[in-house]
Amino acid sequence: MKPLIEKRDLTEKQLLERISIQDEGAFSVLYDRFRPKVYTYALKISGSVEVAEDIVHEVFLKVWQCREPDNIANLDAYLRVVTRNFTLKWLRRMILERTVGKEMKDNWDEVDFSTEQAVNLKETQEVIDRAIALLPPQRRLIFQLCKNEGLKYEEVAERTNLSRLTVKTHMQLALRFLRNYMVRYQDVVKLFLAVFLPLI
Structure with missing residues (x-):
């Protein structure tokens, strides 16, 4: 080379x-x-x-x-x-977000995290975990270091011996894959997008 x-x-x-x-x-x-x-x-x-x-x-x-x-x-x-x-x-x-946000503010009085919602949240996490397990090993590692350990791209780059740009690319590819995977699960996709979409 x-x-x-x-x-x-x-x-x-x-x-x-x-x-x-x-x-x-x-x-x-x-x-x-x-x-x-x-x-x-x-x-x-x-x-x-x-x-x-x-x-x-x-x-x-x-x-x-x-x-x-x-x-x-x-x-x-x-x-x-x-x-x-x-x-x-x-x-x-x-x-779209501003329009939806205004509608929610006008019509949403309070949020009640019922037992059913707690179960849905658990199911959502299980789906996300399954999706993460499907990522290539290196991409999964980078995702876990960024999301689970809260490391910055520079820190992940040092730990994995990769460039910051490579880490950034792997992270965006991981997030895009996870988003597409979650689209298959209509009942939980909104929660996933609310958590991850700002990062994509």
């Missing part, structure tokens, strides 16, 4: 080809090269620094998962479209 310094001279197509086979060095080069544009565009649409940072991770997670680089003819245009779509998706979700 060529040193990282040489990869900085690769074309966009060459970088994408290497990323498609999980070359982290190529991914880091492409990330550094295009992050400013993605961040600026996301910030312009959302008006939020925090949201723009999240959008950046969403966009490059999609690039990392790309297995057919030939489908991306113009990387700059591709990133712009993906950034716009993710940011508009965030805006729609914000509008």
Whole structure:
């Protein structure tokens, strides 16, 4: 494998080809090269620094998962479209959350955690545990270190000997898998989304 310094001279197509086979060095080069544009565009649409940072991770997670680089003819245009779509998706979700939140505030007088609700909560945790057990070993470890032990990405990176970006990617992939798995369980999906969706 060529040193990282040489990869900085690769074309966009060459970088994408290497990323498609999980070359982290190529991914880091492409990330550094295009992050400013993605961040600026996301910030312009959302008006939020925090949201723009999240959008950046969403966009490059999609690039990392790309297995057919030939489908991306113009990387700059591709990133712009993906950034716009993710940011508009965030805006729609914000509008929905505010609407639902207002309705709940107007109609929800009090929450009563009955025995039935406690049982549902236990069943929900069991479903989540089963989903976590299906994660690949390394991804499961990273998820448990972040969620169960409350470690930051930097701390997990040090403990696992991985880069912070790799830890971040594994965590987002884990959360996405868990969310999709939970969709199969209509009775508990709302609780799961309430807990995990802000992190995805």
